[in-house]
Amino acid sequence: MIVPSSSKALVASHNSSLEFTSLAKLSSGNLLAEVDLRRAVVSLKLRQDKKVSMGQFLTPASVAQLMAEMFNRLDLPEISLLDAGAGIGSLLAAFVAKVCQQRKHTSSLRVVAYEIDPFLIGYLHQTLELCERECEDVGISFNYEIRETDFIEDAVRLLQVSLLNSAMPTAVNYATEFTHVILNPPYLKINAHSQVRELLRSIDLETSNLYTGFMAATAQLLKPSGEFVAITPRSFCNGPYFRDFRKMFLETMALEQVHLFESRQEAFSDDDVLQETIIIQAIKQREKSSSIIINTSSGANDDLIMSHSLPYTELVHPDDLEQFIHIIPDKISQQIVQRMALFTCTLKDLGLTVSTGRVVDFRAKDYLRTNSENNTVPLIYPVNLSNGYVEYPKITKKPQLIVYIEETANLLIPNEHYVLCKRFSSKEEKRRVVAVVYDANQFNYAYVGFENHLNYFHKDGRGLSITLARGLAVYLNSTLVDAFFRLFNGHTQVNATDLRKLKYPDLQQLLSLGTGIKEQFPSLREIDELIENQLLSMSNLSENNPIATKSRIDEALQILKQLGFPQAQLNERSALILLALLDLKPRDSWQLATSPLMGITPMMNFMAQHYGKTYKPNTRETVRRQTVHQFLDAALVNIYCRLTK
Secondary structure, X not given: OOOOHHHHHHHXXXXXXXOOHXXXXXXXXXXXXXXXXXXXXXXXXXXXXXXXXHOOOOOOHHHHHHHHHOOOOOOOOEEEEEEOXXXXXXXXXXXXXXXXXXXXXXXXXXXXXXXXXXXXXXHHHHHHHHHHHHHHHHOOEEEEEEEOOOHHHHHHHHHHHHHHHOOOOOOOOOOOOEEEEEEOOOOOXXXXXXXXXXXXXXXXXXXXXXXXXXXXXXXXXXXXXXXEEEEEEHHHHOOHHHHHHHHHHHHHEEEEEEEEEOOOOOOOHHHOOOOOEEEEEEEEOXXXXXXXXXXXXXXXXXOOOEEEEEEHHHHOOOOOOOOXXXXXXXXHHHHHHHHHOOOOXXXXXXXXXXXXXXXXXXXXHHHEEOOOOOOEEEEEOHHHEEOOEEOOOOOOOOOOEEEOOHHHHHHOEEOOEEEEEEOEOOOOOOOOOOEEEEOHHHOOOOEEEEEOOEEEXXXXXXXXXXXXXXXXXXXXXXXXXXXXXHHHOOOOEOOHHHHHHOOEOOHHHHHHHHHOOOOOOOOHHHHHHHHHHHHHOOOOOOOOOXXXXXXXXXXXXXXXXXXXXXXXXXXXXXXXXXXXXXXXXOOOOHHHOOOOOOOHHHHHHHHHHHHOOOEOHHHHHHHHHHHHHHHHHOOHHHHHHHHHO
């Protein structure tokens, strides 16, 4: 949000409890705009180090409104709302505005807001007073309470009192007093020996991040059939760190909707939050719906929303002891999951394992060398990974040799064939999983060191056959594996644990893949053809090939980029519209492109039928306004028509 100069002047004020008297004159219909202006000013005043230390990221109005729209059960005679990390009250204001817009009004609305930052509490009071005015205008009885105390401490106290009272049938259960929860929890790692960790253990939750503690506690404070909407990092959906939380949450809560953001930057762009975020809506009940809605948009301001209905059993597999949450946003993703399900081998089945490189360079700096000596051996970094193999040495500032002596012997491994995989990728990188073959024949040494930013595949600490290493590297570098990995990993890391949980072709299939690979590693297109022809050709799959579909969308996106379109048009929506205008299906050659006359609705039908992307019908105007108009302004359609005459 661009803050007007008048607001910037307010930021410079030394008065930490700013009074927006001019804003108070606005009509109550501008509630969200008024609160969001305050949020923008507050965000500028909050120091970045304080935001990070408290996990404090205030919710923009567009996100708050999207979250409020996800509530379905607002026709209760009495509503009680819990906002456990209220900030200045953006979320609760959006909820109040939504309740006031209902045709059938509730008679009573009560809000309990937790906030411990004294600087924010003054703004929170002002927001709640505006909410009170909004409710008065439509005849809703409104009351609120700001609890200036640590939410986890208070929640644990309430839940423990509730547990004691459960033996007394006549006791009032004050813990589960809320019909609705709206939540943007603090994102903050918590120490294993901290007080908050002990408090969460007292309610049977072991977790490493505060946001899941807030989610678990608020869910327990809900009444039966209460409704829960929260925006959180996606990381809780998989991995061992959040296993206990998933089991606790999914046992008592039934997920009904998930909203996924394609862009990492959009949801909290003012605060430069790059964590992949999702919004979930759930009901407090053990019985699960037969299906769940997965919505996807570029950001909260994007009106073009893709919608996909998924069986609940595909979201959370009933026999999965880990209770992983598989967010599958469209048919292409569903087809990718179906293809990956054909591979059933674990690394243990293959007799292999994967470990993290042992050399942490800053800890071993006394043993690192730039120039070769008698007792030095190669040290391989991610920068050495290139085109399927290791490029060594590489022009870099990093020392690429390590001394082999008694003190470093446990950091090095025998110079044999391995597969190396990058542990980290930047958000801009096209591929998440990048693997290469470490060919020992290229190195005349007895040992080698792998730096800590690499994972390496091995067999009981020793190397693999060169054929197996090549086959495994081909599989890991396939579009199928990369697309599958991106579906279920909401971070840019590729940890050894992630690679252990991946399923693989059997040993014979991997050896078959590696047989034809020599010194020249195949291109991505050739890799995908090998996977399709050698591993999937005999499978009973649908005619649609999700890899061909995904590749065609990527090609269209590259064309738009080469034509010089701005960043706002370099997205999947624009690529799909270009393909629709060309009447080009995933398997068609580019030479088959035509220029049919096509309206917005036929374009959207084309995208759904041939590319598995189903957008909500009420988003037609967004397609016209945000993409087709830009194509016309750039004369893309006219240029293409002239070329085909």
